[in-house]
Amino acid sequence: MFTGIVTDMGEIVSLSEIPAGMRTRIRTSYDTQTFDIGASISCSGVCHTVTAKANDASGNWFEVESAAETLALTTVSDWREGQRLNLERSLTLGAELGGHLVLGHVDGIARVVKREDHPDSVYFQFEAPEETAPFIARKGSVALDGTSLTVNEVDGCLFSVFLIPHTLEVTTWSDRHVGDGINLEVDMMARYAARLAEFGKNG
Template structure:
């Protein structure tokens, strides 16, 4: 599990293709501290397992399915990537609960300056819109952000200068593909309440208690 608070910008080193996967090497510094082989690091929001490492890089195997379903398909040697180690229990929860399992990808549709901040609009697959809530949380390329507005085909986030200066967002122009992970709590709530959609007065307190709420 992660928090969506980016610890470091890494740089993609080599990308070695294999018959069933790609061996990705990322040059890094901070996220290597306390990391061991077998640990998880989120790369642009995608949870990857460290398979090799040194004092200046780590490697991970990325399945072809992951490449197809995430924005990792667009990275190349030299690309900057957002990095975050798995969170430690007992530490500060600065962002929100992020699993590192991407729900889909979106496309940057507009960027609007708003004082010192920027509104970034993301065109989103229709199946993800119901899970995106105004003032709720969403992870874009692994970055924990607050949803400003939600429409029928897109949503927006307001990004402060600190986030712009310490993540890959400045490298995401209009038309760029980004990884999206919606709030895990919202997904569970929707899943538990789906059987009661459209049925008047069928969702009761006892039903919620039976399902762990």
Template sequence: MFTGIVQTQARVDAIEDKNQFRHLRLAVNPLHLQNLEVGASIAINGCCLTVTRFEEQGEQGFAEFDVIDETLRLTNLGRLQQADTVNFERSLTVGRELGGHIVSGHVHCVATVTERNDSANNCSMRLEVPVKWMEYILAKGFVAVDGASLTVGETDENGFWLHLIPETLSVTTLGRVQVGDSLNIEADQQTITTVETVKRVLAKQMAG
């Protein structure tokens, strides 16, 4: 489990592509690898991946992951290129302050950035998602975008707006996002559960 509070950015150091399989090696500050173990879960652009190998000694640390075809198909990890940056979050530790919202690291869909407007103190961008996911994305609700826990702004039939402060833009990769880019989306599980429960109750009432 994660919180959607991105801890740092990592750089794609190497990519090895095989048949329906991708091996990622990410360069990351070794401070973010302390007490890590092989088999641990880390959210990379909001996608829960398992650490297969890591190095934390010296000034530059590394973490390696295997990404299967299903993950490559459903997320933007298949589009990564060497030297790209990604959002990096270690899994939730019990007893620490909980910010953001509970995030599973299971990406539901990929959104496309259709508009971006920057001003002196903030940035607004519109993301378009498959229509079927919009019933779970509500104004003022939560959504994880490339692993960052964010509050939904205005919504429409097939998209929604984000309003980002400078801190979010600097800590995460969202500061470099441009129109046309693809971002991983995880809808709030609590919202999904509520919507699905209401739909089932209404369906039973109509059937009865």
């Protein structure tokens, strides 16, 4: 489990096909001696398991493996060497919950349909997959590429957010433009509320 607060921007060093899907090596500023093989790290919103790691002269790095389902349902299939990724290590008990509870399980791919740069913020508008739109509420939380953000406006499948300069500096959002696919995870509370409402209606 994560909070949607990005703590490092990693860089993809290499990509290789494996029988299960794809292996990715990611350069990081994390001290890889502080987490174990098998640890969970959110990579631009997708929970991955560390399968190899090292601190060496060329820089600290870790590897993850993405299964075929992950490649089919997320933007991982579009990753390329040199690309930056939003990284977050898993939440520990007692840690500050600065964003909202995020599972790292992507619900769908949202598309950037508008970007407007202002002196003190950047406005992004997205189109969500139709099946996820009911779970996105004005002033509610969403995780986009692993970043916990507050929804500004909602209109059908369209929703928007404002990003402050600090967020642009410490995440990959400065790289995002119209047409880009974004890993979308809706607020887990919205999912549970919808499921309870469904049972109430059927009951």
